[in-house]
Amino acid sequence: MSAAETPLAEPGWGSLEDAVARVLWDEEAIQKRVRELGAQIARDYQALLGSALGENPPLVVGIFRGAIVFLADLMRAMPIPLECDYVQLYSYGKGSEAGEIQLLRDLGTPAQGRHILLVEDIVDTGQTLHFLCEHLEARGAASLKICALIDKKPRRRVKIPLDYVGFLLEEDAFVVGYGLDYAERFRNLPYVAALKPEALAP
Ligand code: IMP
8 A cells, every 4th residue: 555545644734645755665675674684683692692592581672662663573573582671762852853862761671781682763863872872881781782773874973883774764854654753643654654844843
């Protein structure tokens, strides 16, 4: 089904056809890439931890709310023992602009000695991951890896080593769907699409 055919009307935006400029990655492309990432990550943890995998399985940590859909699919593509948790952050930026970051919900599991895989929806300036890596390293994580669905390069301000990336976004487009929102809308789209610039509030 194309974006234009999706039967979803958004109050204030009209139909999706009005807000979505184009689909960047459709459901099939995303599911294929997530399966590849899950298999690769599982192999890497098996190689890293060997027989210790069962005693101290990786802690897969979603950065909510944007990573909620990606986390659910990625975990199910990793055929190894694992635990999951989430953190929730709040950025004071409005709409599509990044701002100061506050931790709204910390891990429910102690990070000390854990092999943590951070799961992020999209890396933009890099400030969110920089904040979170410092936070988790200070709590004694044994290892820290990052898996991002989308690496949006043009606005990067902080260099962040990304271990696993689903898709590269070379342009400065604001994208929605598959968990990603604009003003809390569009998270439930099964694909990732660029919004028309005029759909973004000034
Ligand atoms: P950063 O701290 O600038 O890297 O921003 C990362 C966070 O900003 C992501 O977790 C998203 O919540 C949000 N974000 C950045 N770019 C986009 C986008 O194109 N669409 C939706 N959310 C975005």
